[in-house]
Amino acid sequence: MTEVRVRFAPSPTGALHIGGGHTALFNWLWARHNNGKFILRIEDTDLVRSTKEYEQTIMSGMVWLGLDWDEGPDIGGNYGPYRQSERLDIYRDYAEQLVSEGKAYRDGEAIIFRVEPGQDISFRDIVYGQIDVMSDGLREKDSDKLKDIVIIKSDGMPTYNYAVVVDDHMMRISHVIRGEDHISNTPKQILLYRALGWEVPEFAHLPMILGKDKKKLSKRHGATSIYEYRDMGYMPDSMFNFLALLGWSAGDDREIFTRSEAAEWFELSRVTRKAAVFDFDKLNHINQEHLKRLDPSVRLGMVRPFWVEAGLPVADVEAKRGVKYLEDALTLMEGRGRTAKEMAEFSDYFVSFEPVKARWNADGLDKDKLRPFFGAVFSSEWKAEKLEEAARSWVGGHEGAKMKDYAMPLRFALTGMKVSPGIFEVAEHLGREECESRLKFYGLL
């Protein structure tokens, strides 16, 4: 069996979007599953829209997702160059060859490939199966005229359908894995492979990703670029996991997995044919699951930037109480919040008293009634179990007193929140000194 070589070939005319990330991901999975090579090729033949900045952005998006490539414009490889704009001579040479063989003709500066009728250009797609097409089907829009294929544009640049064939062949691509929107381009490319006398690679088309309204994902659906998800607090592991599940499954109930597990289990033959809807609820759930499984130190790394962004003195706290204090705070938060950003918002009181004060209001609070309770709690050893014990025995000793009537004010005073982890755990972690100072600030102690 020949080596598996696949490629992701974005054009640097925009950021890495969800659809692109999905395609790149499946290529990566197939390469890694087969111990093959994953190649990054930049298709920058659209002179006006391509920029180096976008090329950079796309690469950093892939790095964020954890998709590393083995050959590419930045690291080179044996089949470069990996930027189409640097391969112009190659395209030119083969185009001239086609002209000299009478298979293509000139039209001004452009070179056009002649499409002969009556040819069977069917192919077998790994995902979609047999796709039957005749060259007679290649017609111009709203016309019955057969359409020849432009291969070199008037500006000297190759067209997509032509460059892709030349590059995939020369880069020894074994499997062309790309979006379903390319199925109808494939027969044209097969024509070119045949004219050039080259072996046709395997094709595997991937289902499209749709928005909630079942229309192709676009700006209207909100976040479409990968980075927006990073900024919202989604983790690359989750994004990877979620995207992998769009159009593929391991065949059983395994839904939460790592990159290497996915690579191990992945099979092109298990890819679905139906377009998939991008569902935020599912993404949220997957993110939450990954957030739960994270190492404390990694989790802190995810959440920290959002605390900093909110203007909280994270560095000070780290210096004063140690990194472990923050890590443990987040361990307490486990299962709360579906994104790192939410988790940061829900736990700000561990970092600073300021946001607590900002949320505070004393409406309906009977401080005189509360003080004896807090006094009893503070007379206990500063351990969650002991604190709870003290609280329960105080409540038990006062006719008609209910735990929630006391625990809730305590929670609100300490956190400024109506919801939090167990309040005695929170108190223990905050520490006696800090709790005392917070309660005293409000005159509750």
Add this chain to the structure above:
RNA sequence: GGUCCCAUCGUCCAGAGGCCUAGGACACAGCCCUUUCAAGGCUGCGACGCGGGUUCGAAUCCCGCUGGGACCGCCA
């Protein structure tokens, strides 16, 4: 207009003729747990688009219809 593709719960996936009174996950509803909210546990709601075949038997195979989608650019 032409060519091609798709069609199982609201959504993502299982299902490759009998194991399906169609399974799991998300979402939703309820219950349990409980100092709150999550998490967790349990229960419920909920789908094979329609019509013909083939077969002893069809979600699974075939045909038609309907409904979606992609492409038809000197964009990729």
